Structure formats: structure tokens, C-alpha cells
Amino acid sequence: MSEKMKKVSAELGFCRLICLLLISGYGVHSMSYDYSATTEQCLAEPERAQYGGGIIVNPGFDHNIEGWSVFGKGSIKERISNEGNRFIVAHNRTQPLDCFSQKVQLRKGMLYTFSAWFQVSEGSDIVSVVFKTKGSELVRGGQVIAKHGCWTLLKGGIVANFSSPVEILFESKNSAVEIWADNVSLQPFTERQWRAEQDASIEKVRMRKVRFQITNENGTALKGATVIPNAAKLNFPFGCAMNNFILTSKDYQNWFTSRFKFTTFTNEMKWYSTERTQGQENYSTADDMLKFAKENGISVRGHNILWDDPKYQPEWVKTLTPTDLKKAAAKRMESVVSRYKGQLIAWDVMNENLHFHFYEDKLGQNVSAEAYATAFALDPQTKMFLNEFNTIEYSGDQEASPAKYLQKIKEILSFPGVAGMSAGIGLQGHFASGQPNLAYMRSGLDLLAATGLPIWLTEVTVDPQPSQVLREGYSHPAVAGIIIFAGPEQAGFAQTTLVDQNFKNTPAGDLVDKLIKEWGTGPKIATADGRGIVEISLHHGDYDVTVTHPLIHSPIKLNLTIGKGRSKKEARTSSFRGGHLPIRLLLVALVIETTEQMMKCIGKRMELWCLELSHRKVASLFMLLFAYKLEERKYTGVSEM
Known part of the structure; x- marks a missing residue:
């Protein structure tokens, strides 16, 4: 001075x-959740049992097979590796569920996170953890693509809506292979503990x-x-879908712009909206919506370039020959990606290509990877996403499990032409009515987070109240953004309606507004x-x-x-x-x-x-x-x- x-x-x-x-942060709850998942999908030796095995008896098989029983036919035994590691083996199997099992007591309202390491005796196969209830209902809690020669982590979970014993089973549809397992864990959390983990x-x-x-x-x-901080802009992208009704409704515009700075157009960029008749492209609605978004400082995700579901192709596309389809798809990609190059924060490239295979069936198994390479070449600065449903929503859907998602993204990222591409993991998040399986959701996020790629919840719908799912997503360290597919009743948002015909909040709308304030926009005054x-x-x-x-x-x-x-x-x-x-x-x-x-x-x-x-x-x-x-x-x- x-x-x-x-x-x-x-x-x-x-x-x-x-x-x-x-x-950053405060002290962590004594019952700390373990977010870890290996970045290598297959290890020479399994890692330790999470939570010391939790309520599982003899999780690491240090006491032979004590606590474990045979389910179905076949046999079980302990085996010791050349390195001295002990594990359990199910052999002489004839049915998918022939395996080792253990009974545990579940309590209503508790959340249980499951993990274990698996191998199979030859090749590779899907191994699932299955909870058999007192009424003989089989509830799947997660799956893994187990391989021979190395150990792969299965991580999943279940939320108990009953209090009773259950039997933990393991399923492989290929009964010719042996199932090997080690370091099994089932850790219970109360709802209060789970919420405390979210808050921490x-x-x-x-x-x-x-x-x-x-x-x-x-x-x-x-x-x-007194110190009064008012949020001018929050870093975490929490947005909402919009449709073309916003172009003509001032109420919709005011409602949206007062809350959200990120969006996805529900249909207006899709192929069936921009080229209803072959050769007659019309981007006017999408252009107008993008103009509105820019004028109001709203960032837009591009949804989508191609869609692998045969049901959602333009009508004229469904009957094209493979040769003509290849030309039409290439023209579509060139048209939409070049038009909006550099104006979007993301592209959903080949939508739902785990569940559906319209383009693969007609153009070959590499067509999805080729689409990513093409999109990357056309718009190299924009992040390219897979976008799939039921990966974290429903543990019973084996087509789009976290294990299958990891397999698909590895396949795409290893394809020539995508080196240097900025990729992202898109999880739609269409949750059915009833209690969401937050234990399965979190474990799925853990597994996908091991890739190091940003995760977005891209189309969240929850009936009737979205707060549990949104809080779970926001609290996960790997989730980089959330878009809810919700909005005004007037605009046709029926599944998750946030405001009624008069633009008054519904109960779901109140919850979303509460979360928006809680996550930073609410005024704070401190002395x-x-x-x-x-x-x-x-x-x-x-x-x-x-x-x-x-x-x-x-x-x-x-x-x-x-x-x-x-x-x-x-x-x-x-x-x-x-x-x-x-x-x-x-x-x-x-x-x-x-x-x-x-x-x-x-x-x-x-x-x-x-x-x-x-x-x-x-x-x-x-x-x-x-x-x-x-x-x-x-x-x-x-x-x-």
C-alpha cells in the first residue's frame, strides 16, 4: 500500500x-455408503467385500461354505486359487437358478445394497442376483457379464416393501457353466441413513x-x-423438457424461464418431425424453439439424431431397402447435425440402441458406432451421448442393465473414427409408479461412474412424485446434469405434470420448486x-x-x-x-x-x-x-x- x-x-x-x-462438505455419516466400482471390468483377483459383507454370513469364504446352501439341483463347494484366494463354486447345474444361496431377514422400509465378484468356468455369461421372497416371488437385484479367467463386480440392490426372510439366489441361463463367487455383501440402510448419505x-x-x-x-x-448471497447462476444443470406449445403460450414461457436454464425438445428435432415426407425437410419449429432458448439463456440438448426403435421412424423410412436406408440415414445426419453444429450442449446420437436394433438389422452391427463417428466428425466440439431407458429404473430389464450399457459404450468408444470424441452417458429415468428402487439406481450409477464419463439423467419422469429420484441423482458424484420430462398440463405433459390448466402448481410442481430453492436459488440470510x-x-x-x-x-x-x-x-x-x-x-x-x-x-x-x-x-x-x-x-x- x-x-x-x-x-x-x-x-x-x-x-x-x-x-x-x-x-467442501461436512463430516460423513458413520454408516458411509461405498460408491466405489472398479474402472477395470475384469480383475485377476476380486477386491474386498464392501462393508465387510454386511449381513452376509461368511462373505469371503474363509470358513469353507459355512452359511451357504444349495438351491435347486447341482452341488456347491469351496475352491482355492493358486494365489490362495478362497471362493465358492456352483457346479453340476441343470437349471438357471441351480446355485448357492443364503437366507437373510429383510425389514420393511430398509434399503439394501448388494455386491459380489463373479466368474464363470468358461466363456462369458450373464449372472444375476435374485431375491426369492416368502411368497416365492423372484425379484432381480442386478446383473453382471461374468467371464472366465477374471473377476467382475456385480453391484445392485433392493428396497424392501415387506418384512420377512428372503433367499439370495444367483442365476445363469447357461446351466452348463459353473458359477464362481467371492466377497459377497448385503448392507442395509434405514431411510434416514440413506437420506443422510444423500445430504452428505x-x-x-x-x-x-x-x-x-x-x-x-x-x-x-x-x-x-448480515450477509445475503443471492444465486445469479447455478453450475449444476437442472432443466426441463419443452415442446412447441411454448412458442404460442406466454404463460408457458414465463413459467419455464423463471425456473430452468437447460432443456431438451421432446419431439421437434426428431427425424419424424423434420422430414415427414421424404425430401421435404422442415426445421422451422425446432429453429424457433432454439431461437427462444438462446434469447432466454437456455442451453439445449439435441434429441435425437437417429432412433433405433422401428416404431419411431418416419413412415417412409420403414419400407426403404437397406441401400436406400443407408443413404437416407447419412443425409439425415448431415442435415440435422450440420444445421445445429456448435449450438447444442449434447447430441443423443443413436437413441435406445440397447433395446432396439432397427438400423443394425438392416445395415450391420457396427452401424451405431459408425453413427457416433459421423456425428463426431460433423460436430466435434459437442458431447455425444448414448441415451437409454431402464438402466437404472428397473432391475428386471436385462437388455439395458448397467453391465450391458458398459459393454455397448466400450464397443462404441473402441470404434475407429471416435478417438478424441467427448462422450456422455444418458440415462432416461422413466420410473414407474410405486417406490423407486433407489438402492439399484445408486449402484447402477456407481458402475457407470467408473468409466469417468459424465452421466446425465435425460428424461426423468416419476409418477406421482419425483423428489426421491431427483435427489438421488443430484446427490450422486458422477451425475453431471438432470432434465425432467415434465411440464404444463396445457402442453400435454400427462405423466409428470408440474402445473395445471391455469399454470398453478400441482403437488409434483411444488416438489420441483422446493428442490430448485433447496439447491441454491432460495434466499439465505446469515448474521x-x-x-x-x-x-x-x-x-x-x-x-x-x-x-x-x-x-x-x-x-x-x-x-x-x-x-x-x-x-x-x-x-x-x-x-x-x-x-x-x-x-x-x-x-x-x-x-x-x-x-x-x-x-x-x-x-x-x-x-x-x-x-x-x-x-x-x-x-x-x-x-x-x-x-x-x-x-x-x-x-x-x-x-x-
Whole structure:
């Protein structure tokens, strides 16, 4: 600071506000959920049993096969690998469910997360975990593509809507193979524990704790100072689908723009909407909707380029010969991707290509991978997504299980022409009525997260209330965005209706609005304690912060950007006076208010540069120090808090 400024400060004194982004998150619940899943799908040796096996007896088979029984026909035995690892084997099987089993007691309302490592004696086959209830109902809890020669993790779960014993079974439709298993785990969570895990994860991955300290020049705390952060923009993409009704409804426009900054057009970009008659393309509706979105700062996902379901082709496409279909599909891709190149945040390239195979049946098994390579070549800066249903919604759908999804995305990413492509995992999230299986949903997200690719919930619908699914998605560390396929009754959103004919909230709409406020847009007001300190946990995003106190002539305003931070351990070892300080100073403004004009100083690297605008007597002097933990630099002389 210059001698002149030191003199001014000494004469007048000033109020100092320090805002420091602190550690991410709070302490974790004692029953911590294990999000881990291996990045390698097949290992030479299985990893440890999660939760020590939970309520499973003898999970690692250290006591031979104690606690395990034969189900059906066949035999079971313990086997020891060359490395000394012990595991259980089901052999002499004749039926899919001939295997080892164990009985456990389930309690109504509890969530149970399951995991185990599997091999088969030859080739590869799907192995499923099945819960056999007291009434002989078979409830599948997850599946894995098990291979010979290495161990693969099955992760799944069940939510109990009853209290009774169940028998844990394992199924392989190829009864000729042996099933090998090791390190089996079934861990129960109460609903309260599950919610606590969600909240802890949200604190850790979506929020930062911010500390403000308000003192005068001598370090005297300004007790009672208020800090009011208002979210200007939140980082997490939480959006809502829209359809063409928004172009003609002012009510729809006002409702949407007051809530959402991300969207997917429900039908307007699809092939059957843009080329109903061969050779007659019409993008006018999609163009108008994109124009509306841009004018209102709304980011758009491209949905979709091609759709593998034969039912949802343009009528004229269904009867094309393979040669003509190949030409038409290539023309479609060139047309839609080139038209919107660089204007979208994502493309759903070959929609639902796990359940359906319209293009594969006519053009060959590599057609999906070829479509991704083509889309990438046409629009290389936009993220390319698979987009599938029932991967996390329904454990009984073997066509689109997390294991099958992983297999498909590996196939696509290994195809020539996609090197360097930015890929994403799209999970539609169409949940049926009744209680969602959140244990299965979370385990599926864990498995897909091991790819390192961003996961989006792309078309969430839940009947009748979406809060459980949305909170589960938001709390998962790997989920990078959520789009709900919901909206006004007038616009035809029947499954998840958020507002009625008069644009009044439905119960589902109230829940969504509540979540939007909870996740950052709701106003927060905090008061400084006796040390002049205010601590607030804020969701990642941009904030307009106002600070007031009776001794402050006028409110202090600053802009605050909050992003992901360093670990708790690193934050604790950093020093505020000398040494390494894990912050970068974004703004230091020293403002001397006068009767008409002011003196303003901008600080960079702890040096003050001042522009004198007036020499008149000042009324008050304030220093705003805005610190943001982005990168580690060495600073000295920073006041400790």
C-alpha cells in the first residue's frame, strides 16, 4: 500500500470484509455408503467385500461354505486359487437358478445394497442376483457379464416393501457353466441413513462452505453484520423438457424461464418431425424453439439424431431397402447435425440402441458406432451421448442393465473414427409408479461412474412424485446434469405434470420448486457472530452478495463464484500468513466514499493500485477482500482469520 493510502487509512479507519471459500462438505455419516466400482471390468483377483459383507454370513469364504446352501439341483463347494484366494463354486447345474444361496431377514422400509465378484468356468455369461421372497416371488437385484479367467463386480440392490426372510439366489441361463463367487455383501440402510448419505454427498460434491469475516481496521469484529448471497447462476444443470406449445403460450414461457436454464425438445428435432415426407425437410419449429432458448439463456440438448426403435421412424423410412436406408440415414445426419453444429450442449446420437436394433438389422452391427463417428466428425466440439431407458429404473430389464450399457459404450468408444470424441452417458429415468428402487439406481450409477464419463439423467419422469429420484441423482458424484420430462398440463405433459390448466402448481410442481430453492436459488440470510464471522454452505455457482451493518454507510456488494475445491485435509494444512495459500485473489477493492465522488483501489497480487478521483473529505472507507480457492500460489502478509 502506498504511503498516501496508509495515511488515509490511519486517519479514518476502515471496515474490512474477508470472504474465504473453505472446505467442501461436512463430516460423513458413520454408516458411509461405498460408491466405489472398479474402472477395470475384469480383475485377476476380486477386491474386498464392501462393508465387510454386511449381513452376509461368511462373505469371503474363509470358513469353507459355512452359511451357504444349495438351491435347486447341482452341488456347491469351496475352491482355492493358486494365489490362495478362497471362493465358492456352483457346479453340476441343470437349471438357471441351480446355485448357492443364503437366507437373510429383510425389514420393511430398509434399503439394501448388494455386491459380489463373479466368474464363470468358461466363456462369458450373464449372472444375476435374485431375491426369492416368502411368497416365492423372484425379484432381480442386478446383473453382471461374468467371464472366465477374471473377476467382475456385480453391484445392485433392493428396497424392501415387506418384512420377512428372503433367499439370495444367483442365476445363469447357461446351466452348463459353473458359477464362481467371492466377497459377497448385503448392507442395509434405514431411510434416514440413506437420506443422510444423500445430504452428505450433496455437501461434499455440490457445495462449498464460505466464511465471511467482517471487522474494522483494528480487527474488532462487527457483530450482527448480515450477509445475503443471492444465486445469479447455478453450475449444476437442472432443466426441463419443452415442446412447441411454448412458442404460442406466454404463460408457458414465463413459467419455464423463471425456473430452468437447460432443456431438451421432446419431439421437434426428431427425424419424424423434420422430414415427414421424404425430401421435404422442415426445421422451422425446432429453429424457433432454439431461437427462444438462446434469447432466454437456455442451453439445449439435441434429441435425437437417429432412433433405433422401428416404431419411431418416419413412415417412409420403414419400407426403404437397406441401400436406400443407408443413404437416407447419412443425409439425415448431415442435415440435422450440420444445421445445429456448435449450438447444442449434447447430441443423443443413436437413441435406445440397447433395446432396439432397427438400423443394425438392416445395415450391420457396427452401424451405431459408425453413427457416433459421423456425428463426431460433423460436430466435434459437442458431447455425444448414448441415451437409454431402464438402466437404472428397473432391475428386471436385462437388455439395458448397467453391465450391458458398459459393454455397448466400450464397443462404441473402441470404434475407429471416435478417438478424441467427448462422450456422455444418458440415462432416461422413466420410473414407474410405486417406490423407486433407489438402492439399484445408486449402484447402477456407481458402475457407470467408473468409466469417468459424465452421466446425465435425460428424461426423468416419476409418477406421482419425483423428489426421491431427483435427489438421488443430484446427490450422486458422477451425475453431471438432470432434465425432467415434465411440464404444463396445457402442453400435454400427462405423466409428470408440474402445473395445471391455469399454470398453478400441482403437488409434483411444488416438489420441483422446493428442490430448485433447496439447491441454491432460495434466499439465505446469515448474521455475523461475536467474532464477526459468518459461515454459509452454498451450492456451486455465481452469487451476488450483499453485506450490511449499522456502522456501514451503504451495503457492500460483491460477486462471488463458487466451484469445486480442495480436500478437507489440504485446506486444514494451508497457512494464511506466509507459506502456501490455496486461493487466488480475484478482487480487492478499497472504496473511499465521499460526498460526491470516491477513491477506488484495485488490488492484484496483494499490491494496491489506486486511482484518486477526489480529495474531498471522505465519509467512510471499506476494504473488500474476495478470495477464491482455485489454485495454489504463495502470498505473504495476508491477515489470518
